[in-house]
Amino acid sequence: MTDYTQPARARMAPSPTGHFHLGGARTALFNYLLACKTGGKFILRLEDTDLKRTVPGAEQEIMDSLHWLGLNYDEGPDVGGPYGPYRQTERRDIYAQHAKMLVDSGHAYPCFCTPDRLEKVRQEQQKRKETTHYDGTCRKLSPDEAARRIANGEKHIIRFKMPQEGATTAHDLLRGNIVIENKNLDDSVILKTDGLPTYHLAAMVDDHLMKITHVFRGSEWLGTFPLHVNILRAFGWDEPKWVHLSVFLKPSGKGKMSKRETADAIKDGYSIFIKDMQDLGFIPEGLLNWMALMGWGIAEGDVLTLDDMIEKFSLEHLNPAPAAINFAKLDHFNGTHIRLLSTEDLAARIKPFLTKAGCNVDDALLLRITPLIRERLVTLDDSIGFAGFFFKETVEPNPAELIAKGLDAKQSADVARKSYEILAALPNLNHASAEPPMRELVEKLALNPNQVFGIIRVAVTGQKISPPLFESMEIVGQAKVLERLKKAIETLDKLA
RNA sequence: GCCCCCAUCGUCUAGAGGCCCAGGACGCAACCCUUUCAAGGUUAAGACCGGAGUUCGAAUCUCCGUGGGGGCACCA
Numbered sequence: 001m002t003d004y005t006q007p008a009r010a011r012m013a014p015s016p017t018g019h020f021h022l023g024g025a026r027t028a029l030f031n032y033l034l035a036c037k038t039g040g041k042f043i044l045r046l047e048d049t050d051l052k053r054t055v056p057g058a059e060q061e062i063m064d065s066l067h068w069l070g071l072n073y074d075e076g077p078d079v080g081g082p083y084g085p086y087r088q089t090e091r092r093d094i095y096a097q098h099a100k101m102l103v104d105s106g107h108a109y110p111c112f113c114t115p116d117r118l119e120k121v122r123q124e125q126q127k128r129k130e131t132t133h134y135d136g137t138c139r140k141l142s143p144d145e146a147a148r149r150i151a152n153g154e155k156h157i158i159r160f161k162m163p164q165e166g167a168t169t170a171h172d173l174l175r176g177n178i179v180i181e182n183k184n185l186d187d188s189v190i191l192k193t194d195g196l197p198t199y200h201l202a203a204m205v206d207d208h209l210m211k212i213t214h215v216f217r218g219s220e221w222l223g224t225f226p227l228h229v230n231i232l233r234a235f236g237w238d239e240p241k242w243v244h245l246s247v248f249l250k251p252s253g254k255g256k257m258s259k260r261e262t263a264d265a266i267k268d269g270y271s272i273f274i275k276d277m278q279d280l281g282f283i284p285e286g287l288l289n290w291m292a293l294m295g296w297g298i299a300e301g302d303v304l305t306l307d308d309m310i311e312k313f314s315l316e317h318l319n320p321a322p323a324a325i326n327f328a329k330l331d332h333f334n335g336t337h338i339r340l341l342s343t344e345d346l347a348a349r350i351k352p353f354l355t356k357a358g359c360n361v362d363d364a365l366l367l368r369i370t371p372l373i374r375e376r377l378v379t380l381d382d383s384i385g386f387a388g389f390f391f392k393e394t395v396e397p398n399p400a401e402l403i404a405k406g407l408d409a410k411q412s413a414d415v416a417r418k419s420y421e422i423l424a425a426l427p428n429l430n431h432a433s434a435e436p437p438m439r440e441l442v443e444k445l446a447l448n449p450n451q452v453f454g455i456i457r458v459a460v461t462g463q464k465i466s467p468p469l470f471e472s473m474e475i476v477g478q479a480k481v482l483e484r485l486k487k488a489i490e491t492l493d494k495l496a
Numbered sequence: 497g498c499c500c501c502c503a504u505c506g507u508c509u510a511g512a513g514g515c516c517c518a519g520g521a522c523g524c525a526a527c528c529c530u531u532u533c534a535a536g537g538u539u540a541a542g543a544c545c546g547g548a549g550u551u552c553g554a555a556u557c558u559c560c561g562u563g564g565g566g567g568c569a570c571c572a
Contacts, residue, residue, distance in 0.1 A: 015572050050571055115570065122569090131498040132568060157570055175501070184499055184568095192570040199572050222500060223567035246502085247566070253507080255565080290508095293521085297509045300520050319509075321502050322565050329508070329522045339535075375535040386533085435531095442531090453531035465533045 007040035008213045012066070012073070013203060015047040016058035019273040020065040022325070023218060023248055026291045030216045030245065032071045033313040040213070044076030045206060046087045049196045065274040069284045070306060075210075083210040088202050095197035098205045098235070099158045099190055107234035108190060110146045110156040111138035133186040134159065158191035160200070160231060168226040173243045174320045180226045188227055200224060204231045212240050219244040219320070243315065246295045246322045248272075253324040269379070270327045281353060281379030283341075286334030294323040303336055335378045343370050350383040357384040359391035368475055372467035386467055390475060395462025395484060399491050402458050404451035412455050413492035415445065419456055420485045429478035431470040438470075459488030 010031035014024050035042035044066065048054050063078060075081025085091055102108035111134075122132045138146070139161060150156060162185040170178045190201035197205070207215060221228075222244050232239050250261045257265075257272050265271055269280060277287055289304050297317050298304070304312070338346065347363070347370040354361050366387075373386040389395050403412045422437045423429055442452045457469050460481050466472060473481050 013572095017572070047572065053571060111570090113570095118570085126497085129497050133498095159570095172501095178500070180500070186568075189570050194570080196570095198570075203572090218566090219501070220566060220572085225500085244501085249565075251507085253564080294508060297511095298520085299510045302509090302521055316512095317510095319502095323509095324507060326507050326522070332522055335535085373534095376533065378534095438531095449531045451531095457532060461532095463532090467533085469531060 004038050006038060006213075008034050008038040009041050009043065009211050010035045010214045010216065011043040011045055011207070011210065011212050012071075013045045013047050013206075013217075014062050015050065015053070016062060017050065017053040017055055018058060019275060020058075020062045021274065022272045022291060024062075025065065025069060025071075025274050025287075026248075026294070027216055027218060027245060028066060028069075028071050029288060029292060029309075030243075030296075030313075030318070031214075032073075033310055034214055034216070034315075035074075036310045037313050041074040042071070043081065043083075043210060043212070044073040044086060045210070046077055047199060047202065049088050049198070049202055051089075051194065051196070061275055065278075068278055069274065069288060088206070089196070091202075091206070092196055094209070095191065095202055095205055096195060099197065099201060102160065102190070102231075102234055103158060105234065106161070107231075108158050108160050109139055109141065110150060111159045111187075111189070112141075112149055112154055112156045113137055131184070134188075136187065139187060155193055157189050157193055159187040160190050160227065160234075162187050162227070162230060168230060170225045170229045171239075171242065172222075172225070173241055173315055174318055175244065178222070178225060185226055185230075188224070190231070200227055200231060204228055204235075204237075207240055208232070208235070208237045214241045214243065216243045216245055219247055219322075243318065244320070245318070246320055248294065249322050249324040251325050251327065257325070265327070268327070270330070272325070281381030281383075282330065282334050283337055283349065283380065285337035285340070286330065289333045289337065290330045293329075294325070295319045295321075303333070303340075331378045338377050338380070339375055341374075343367060343374075346370050346374060350380050350387075353380050353383055354387065354391065357388060359384075359388055361391060365390065365475070369467075372471055372475075376467070385463075385465075389461045389463065389466070390472075392462075394487075395460070397458045397462045397488060397491070399495060401464055402455060402488050402492055403495070404447075404455050407447075407451060409492050409495035413489055413496055415447070415452055416455050416459060416485060416489045416492060418445070419452065420482065420489065423473075423478070423485070424482055426478070429481060430474040434473060435470050455488070456485070460484050 012028040012031050014020065032042045044063070046059055048059070066073065073079065075083065075086060077086045099108060103110065118134070121135050125132045138159070163182045165182060167179050167181050168185065172178060188200055189198055191197050225242070225244070229239060247256060249255060250257045262272055266276060271277055271280060285305065288306060292304065292309055293302055295318060297319060298312065344367070347366045350370065351361050351366060369387050369390055373383055376386055377383060403409050404415065407415070418441055419438065422441060423434060426433050438452070439449070442449050445452070453469050457466055458464055460473055460476060
């Protein structure tokens with residue numbers, strides 16, 4: 001149905017007003033997938049026309065997150081391109097010029113109403129339980145009078161003149177034709193007192209000038225969709241293909257993520273902000289796979305790399321219904337993609353987390369440890385719990401944990417002592433040399449492996465849960481193993 | 497209040513009139529493997545929002561309810 005042979009120009013147009021989040025990332029992903037699939041271009045454009053809401057650093061965070069995710073854009077504020085500038089505040093003359101074109105052609109008009117008056121009008125309409133809308137005062141002004149007031153230096157904005165009769169039909173690739181009675185439409189502001197445009201003007205002008213062929217955006221834009229097509233038509237421009245993506249709901253499925261839920265999520269080790277996800281130890285591959293499948297269905301085989309997604313991507317499989325966020329599924333995809341990484345790659349990604357946790361990481365050592373912990377990791381951050389003890393001189397086991405199930409302190413000390421003798425007698429402690437004699441010991445003492453190995457595990461690693469014991473001991477090294485065992489025996493003796 | 501969008505297991509979804517007493521994935525439960533924790537393997541439970549149509553036949557089409565979501569700014 002959709003033609004993927006024509007190179008698409010798809011754009012991601014965020015406003016730098018806060019942290020870059022999941023919804024934005026998924027919008028970027030779908031734009032990126034379409035661009036790649038068609039051999040087209042992916043463009044980043046910063047919609048920074050709201051000076052009051054612009055947050056310092058937000059712009060950089062957007063670009064950093066996009067790069068980190070691997071969603072690299074062909075054109076953008078920092079990389080340039082043939083249709084720049086890609087920052088809307090640097091294009092203000094273009095918008096003023098286009099607003100004037102609309103006024104001249106009778107599709108827009110200057111409005112002198114003050115915010116105070118507009119607020120009063122709104123309140124009265126609410127009181128009468130009417131839909132709030134601009135009352136059209138300045139729409140009725142004659143061009144001459146408007147020109148005179150402007151010449152007088154009166155402050156004004158530009159409003160788009162929406163048709164009042166009939167209906168507007170806008171076409172969305174996922175939802176088909178959307179028909180709205182024009183009487184329900186409002187005369188929106190397109191140019192503000194500060195001379196900057198609102199989204200409605202800026203985005204339409206830029207999409208046209210930048211030759212955008214497909215617009216993927218959140219469904220929160222559906223309300224202003226008819227406005228946008230009317231603006232395009234007023235200019236006499238062709239429309240891009242529109243796709244309004246579903247929104248994400250909080251995990252309960254009730255409403256969008258609020259500040260409250262966002263704060264709760266981070267306590268649980270999750271976030272909706274990409275930067276946080278990175279710090280939490282999620283990897284781009286896992287994150288991308290997870291977000292792609294929220295609102296996009298694949299029949300079977302849902303572990304996907306970015307290349308797989310490009311290959312399988314299709315507009316027909318996008319789902320217009322809102323999707324609840326499911327962090328458990330993110331864990332699954334993240335773990336799965338971690339296991340897909342090469343040892344070298346995974347080690348390199350784990351290193352910063354260990355370093356940050358205070359471990360003095362030796363690369364060669366880390367390379368030996370990585371295969372041991374790989375299948376246990378859900379996030380990179382989990383590596384600290386599994387591998388931290390390898391990088392410590394000494395460990396501090398909880399004395400109670402040194403006592404095996406079914407045994408008392410004295411018996412446990414005895415087991416530890418016998419183990420010590422066996423391990424000390426080995427010319428070279430490694431997995432192959434240590435396991436057979438230790439298994440013999442288990443038999444001889446008529447205990448189960450769990451009991452014996454459990455004591456050694458806690459003594460050597462300092463924790464009840466660890467990577468496989470014999471491999472771990474081999475890496476820790478005979479000297480340290482014996483030293484730690486000796487200390488454990490002393491602890492147990494004191495308890496006995 | 498008004499406008500718009502949406503509706504399959506708890507969640508994400510496959511399904512485009514007969515291939516469906518509805519398939520996959522996550523989660524959950526059981527079992528296997530096992531030195532812990534994982535990973536892996538096998539099995540189980542679990543859904544077409546309701547009602548009218550259309551049709552020989554509907555999860556799939558139409559209408560009406562209901563439910564959910566989004567929007568109604570000199571924000572995007």
